[in-house]
Amino acid sequence: MRRRSPLPDSTLVGLHHEEEHHPELLHHFANAEQQRDSSSLGMWVFLATEVMFFGGLFCAYLIYRRWYFPDFAAASKSINMALGATNTAVLICSSLTVVLAVWAAQTARRTLLILSLIATMLLGVVFLGIKGIEYRDKFVEHHVPGASFSFENEPVPGHPDQFANPRHAEIFFSLYFVMTGLHALHMIIGLGIFAWLLYAAWKGRFTPEYHTPIEIGGLYWHFVDLIWIYLFPLLYLIDRHP
C-alpha cells in the first residue's frame, strides 16, 4: 500500500485513545464534536426535505385559494377559530418547554429536564385532543369530503347574498384534512421521539457533554410547531369578518 505521508505506528496510541472515548461516541467518528455536528446537520437536512414535503401541499392550497377565494373563505368560516387559536397557544407553550429541556440538559438539571419533557408531551397530547374534537365536529356537520359531504346554502363572508359552491368547498376540506392530518401525524411521531428522550433522560444518559438527541429532537418539535404556525392563518383566518 502506498502512502503519501507515512504516519507513525499508531496502533498503541489509538488503543489508548479508544479508552478515553465517551461511551456515546460511535466508532466511525473521530471525536464528539464531529458526531454532534453530523447529527445536527442531518436533522437540518431532514427538515429541508420536510419543507418540500409540505411545500407541495402549500402550493396546491395557494392555487385553489386564488381560484376559489369566496368558497374557501366560506369554508374557512365553518371551522372553529377559538379551538384553532387555543391549539396555537398550546404549541407555542410546548416550544417553550422544549427550550427549557435543552437548557436543563446543558446545565445538568435532571429533574427539570424530565419535567420539561413530560410537559412537552402533555401539551402535545392536549393539541391532538383538541384536534380530535375539531375533526368530530366536521364529521357531524358532514364536512368530510366524500359521498356524504354537504355544504349547501353557506353564505360567502362579506357577501350575504352569495352562496359558496359546495364543490369548491369540498376541495378546501380535502386540503384541510390532508394538511392538518399530516401535521397531526408528525405530532404523533414527535410524541414517540419524546417518549424515547424521556426514557433516556430517566436513565440519566444525558450530560452537559452529551445531549445531542435532546437538541435534534427539539429541532424536530420546533419545526412541527412552525408548520402549524403557517397552517393556522392559512386555514382558519381566510377573510374573517366579525
Next chain:
Amino acid sequence: MSMEIAIPQPVERETYLNKEYGVWSWLLTTDHKRIALLYLISITFFFFIGGFFALLIRLELLTPAGDLVQADTYNKLFTMHGMVMVFFFLIPSIPAVLGNFLVPMMIGAKDLAFPRINLLSWYLYIIGGVMMLHCMLTGGVDTGWTFYAPFSTNFSNTKVVEAGLAIFVAGFSSILTGLNFVVTIHRMRAPGMTWSRLPLFIWAHYATSIIQLLGTPVLAITLTLVVAERALHLGIFDPKLGGDPVLFQHLFWFYSHPAVYIMILPAMGVITEIIACFSRKRIFGYSFVAFSSIAIAVFGFLVWAHHMFVAGTSVYAALVFSLLSYAVAVPSAIKVFNWTATLYKGSIHYDAPMLYAFGFLGLFTIGGLTGLFLAALGIDVHVTDTYFVVAHFHYIMVGGAVMGYLGGMHFWWPKISGRLYPEGWARLAALIVFIGFNLTFFPQFLLGYMGMPRRYYDYSHMPEFQVLNVLSTAGATVLGVGYLLPMVYFLWSMRYGKPASDNPWNAAGLEWMTTSPPPTFNFDEEPVVTWEAYNYEELDAPSHAQEVPVAG
C-alpha cells in the same frame, strides 16, 4: 494495461467480506460496504424483473396485430416496466451500490455518517419492493409510471393505491441515502481532503443527493394525494369538483424530471473516474466538471414543465421552460467537452470499463441532443407521445445511466470482491451491450419521427412500421445477452477469478490505497491527503515505477 496478478498471501487477511459469516451478520450489518452488496443483489433482482416486462413488450410489438397480450395486459406491462426500472433499479443503482461502497472510502472515512440509517434505507427499499411485487402478482397497475390524474385517481380499476404506497416507501429510502451522503461529504472527510481535492465522483453524488433530498418529498406528497383521493375520496385533482389534473402533472414532474438527473449524474461521476484513469491524465477542467454537476442539479429543478407542452399550459410558460431546458444542456455539454479534452493526447487503454465509458460518451451525446429537439416547442408538439420520446429517454437512462453503472461495476469490481473479472469476456460483453442497445433504440427514433405512438399494443393499421419494430426486438434480445454475461462472469469470478491486487488499475484515489477487499473500517490508519485528485502524471512518473509496477 493488463491487470497484474498478486502473489497469494500466506495468511488470509481480515476483510469486510470474511470478518463475519452468517445471515444476520449481513442483514443487521451497518458496514456501508456490506449494505452496498445488499443493494447490489436486490436491484439486480428488480432489474431482471423490469427486463422481463420489457421483453414481453418487445415480443408483442414484433407483429403489428395485438396477438400476444390483450390491451389491458399491455398497459400493465409498460406501466410496471417503467415503475420497476425507474424506482427500483435506476434511482438506487449507482448511488446505493457504488456510492454506498465508495463515498466513505473516497473521502477517507470509516463509514457513512449514519450507518444505521443506511441500513434502514435498505430495509425501506425492500419493504417498498415487496409491496411492488405483491401489487404486480395480484393484478398489477395500468396508469403508466406517471400516475396521471384523473385516470389514476378516478377511473383506473387496478392496484393504484398499492403501487403508489410502494413507491412512497421506496422514495424514503432514496431520501435517507441522499441525507447520509450530504452529511458524510460535509463532515467526514479525512484531514487534507479539501473540497477541491474531492474526486468528481463525490461532487456528482453530492449534486445527486441534493436532488434526492429536495425532489423526492414532492413526489411523496403527490402520491399521498393520489392515494388519499382514491382511498378516502378527497378531491384535490378531481375535475368534477373544480380540481386541476394539470396541477398533478406539475407536482409529479417537479420530482420526476430532476429524477432523470438522479440517474445520470452518478453515471457522469463514474465516467469521470474511468476516463481519467484509462487516459492516465488529470481530468481537464476539474472545477468546471465539479460545478457543472451542481449546475445540472439546480437547472434540473427549473425545467419540469417541458413534459407538459401539450397539457394546456400557457404559451409564455412554455417559452420560458423551453429556454431553461436549453440552458440545462450547457453544463452537460461542458462535461462532454472536458471528458473529450481529457482523452486528447492521453495514454488511452481499452479495458472494459473504458469501453463502457466510450459507449456512454456517444450514447449520452445522442440522448442529450435529441433532448434538445424535444425542448424545442415546435418539434415537441410533433413528436409528443411517440417512440421518439421513448428512444430519447432510453438513450439517457439505458445508454447513459446503465452504461455508467456497468462501467463502474467493472472498474471497482476488484476492490469490491477482491477478484479480477475475465477481461476478454468483459470487453465482449461491452461490445454486445453497445450493439444491442443501438439496434434496440435507434429504430425507435425513426419510428417515432414517422409517427408511431408510444403505449400502443396494436399497430395493424400501420404495417409499414413492422420492419423497424422487428429490428428493435432483435436488438433487445442481443441487449439481454449483453446484460446476462456480466452477471454470469461476476458470479464466476467471485470463486474462480484471480485475486486482485490493492490497485490493479494503478488508479488514483483513496479507495485504491487500501486493501482489496478493504477491511471493515476501510483503512488501517486514517489517511492524510496532501495531493490533488487525479495525480496520474505523478503516479506514472519513473520514481513511482518501483512502488507500483505497471504491467503492459
